[in-house]
Each structure stands twice: as C-alpha cells, then as structure tokens.
Amino acid sequence: MRTETIIAEPQLSQLAENLIGSEIIKIGGQLNARIAAGEKIANLTIGDFDPKVFPLPEAYVNEIITAYREGHTNYPQANGMEVLRKEVARHIARKQGLDYNANEVLIASGGRPLIYAAFRAIVDPQDKVIFPIPSWNNNHYTFLNSGVQVAVDTSAANRFLPTADDLRPHLGDASLLAVCSPLNPTGTSFTADQLGAICDLILEENNRRDGRKPLYLLYDQIYSALTLGDTVHVDPVSLRPEMRPYTICIDGVSKAFAATGVRVGWAFGPERIMQRMHSLLGHIGAWAPKPEQIATARLLKQDAVVDDIIAGHNAKIQQRVEALYTGFMAMKAEGFPVDAIPAEGAMYLTVKIDLQGRTLADGTVLNDAEDVTLFLIREAKLGLVPFYAFGADRSSPWFRVSVGVLHMEDVPAIFENLRNALGPLR
C-alpha cells in the first residue's frame, strides 16, 4: 500500500492561518469541561458579569423594550444615532469635564470594534505599536493590523501600570501607544502624575516629529465608571489639553451598566479620525443595534438614575474585591505564599500565588504558571487567569481574579479550598 505524507499547505490568508487563540478561552474551556462533569469550581476567570449578581438595570431594560416597541428596528445611522452621540458628549462632559461634540463621538457594537478601527485607522503594516504587559488583547489587535508589537514590561511595585520611564526607550518610531485605565487585568488605575508624565513624553516626541505621522495614544477607559474608594478616573485630555489631537478614547455601556450583551460602545477623539474609523466600520457593519442606541441615549439623559446604577455596581464590586483581598492577606499572614494588590477600579483583583517549583504529594513539580493554574483548578477548585494570558512570562506568579461572577456566599469555601490545596505542597 502506498503511504503519503500530506503537507499541510495554508488554505486561507496568512492572517487567518496565523491567528492565535485567546489563552483565557483555552483555560475557560478546561474549566467548563470539569464543571460540566459535575465538579463545583469557583470560576473567576470570566471578565463578565453574572446577570444573577449584576442584572441589567431595570431602567435600561425598560428603555430597550420601549425602543423595540416603538419600532426603532431599521438601520441606525452608520456613525451612531445623533441623539446618542449628543448624550455621550454630555455624559463625558458631566463625568470628566471633557468638551467633545457629537461629531467627535463614534458609536459601534461595543468597545472591541472601535479598538480594532482605531488600530486600523492609525497603524500601517510594520508600524510599531507599544503596549504594556500585562494588558488585554493589544497583541491581537496589533497582529490583525500587521503592526510590530513592542510589549513593555511593568512591575508590581507600580501596580502593573507603565511609567514614563518604562515607555521612554520605545517611543522613537512608534505609531501607537495603547494603554488602559482602570486596567484589565489588574484592577489598578493611573494616577494623574503617572498618566501626565506619559502624556508629556508623547507631546515631546510629537514636537520632535515635526509634521511626520505622530505618535497616537489609544486610551481604553471601558472601566472608567468602575472606580473604587478614593480612586478618581483620570484621562489624557483633561490632564494635558494638548493631547487632544493625538488621543482616542474608548468607552461604552458594557462595564458601567453591566451590559456586556447589549453591545453599545463609543469612541471619542479628533473628528477626522472618528470619520475614518466610521468609514472602516461602515464596511464591516459593526453598528450597535438601533433600539439599544435609542435606549442608551434615553438612559444617559437620566443623570440621577445613571449615577445610582454606577454607585450600586461599584458598591458590589468593592464588597467582593475587599472580601477576596482580606482573605488573601489573612493567608499571607499565616505564611502561605500569596499576596494581593489593593483594587482601585474595574472588576478585578490582582493576586500572587507563588507555587512554582513546589512539589505535590505524588512528586509532580509545578514548573510554570500553567501548571499552577491547572493545579488551582484541580485541587483548589478555583479558576483564575494567569498573567501570561495577558502577555507576561510563564514564570509570573500573578493572576487576575474577576469578581463580576463572584457570589459572596462562595467566598468562605474559596479560601477553605485554597488552604487545603496549598497546605500539603512541599
């Protein structure tokens, strides 16, 4: 019988053939298989809200139903309904003191298409894109635009946010710097001083460029409403108005209103850039559904309702991150190799579970963060996302804990299981 070696030839575009899957989804898949098999695991990997804990606000539900009943079911305006763009402009003026008009706002179906369009509008093939590590999906957006990734490491000492000193050596010939605050995955936030110093670097760099394509800043503030304690959300244009021509901000309803399935996001920035992004997205058709746009505009009009919803979400997030932070600190005090960074915003807590090199009862050694992640799922019944899923090295002992899916009554069992799993390690 004749045997043949079949050489797999790429059948699709280089881009499609080389797409990398999400590490978070990979870990989620392993977790779901165990949960489906009947194991009770606290799955805190998901950067989403459990509607049982964070339901869509009633006022929003009602506006959406009303908008459908009123028959707003044909195509929306391609750059977003004017009524919504005006309300978004008013919302950011009210919340951040920013002065943008409706033509400087672009609506799409969530933050993702807007981030994609911002990259697309700025990054030419082989252009350098700088982003800090850990960060969410910038590697994928850079790849999709054939850019060159410049991933800059950050440190726990700086709450995993980049400093001007971290970024300075890399700005020279880059087109885009992508940062996020409050940050997914860490739940930490820029201070005015930290972000101001980065803006100063960009302004210096652009002065040097003297008319050549400038360095732009993508400021992902999708978690801007979710600030905890005394934390105040800061943004580049409020801190340094000269940043306005270079700054594109991303925001939306997904996190502020626990509305990840509603799919309404907005970008704001220079009108020319918004127009180009609008043209790109028009071909893709990534519009937010028209009834949801009308409903969001009507919701945003109700300042007191909006403020109440956000305060309610922040209180629930605060309660959850505090319970986990307290639990990890108690374990640390007992001598377990764990730590945590106080959360300042978003819906995440950064924890350290430093088990690499430790040995299980059967002699297996935990060699890297993937081993530790799987050990936590298996033995501690706890699903967390290791920082390597956000670009860090596999030796990083840091993990993201998402509290959007955390039921408070599960907290005691989480720590009991963790103590039981970590106790016997050698």
Ligand SMILES: Cc1ncc(COP(=O)(O)O)c(C=O)c1O
């Ligand atoms: C940092 C960050 N930016 C943007 C998004 C996208 O949000 P959306 O669901 O509105 O597309 C997410 C979603 O998880 C996020 O974590």
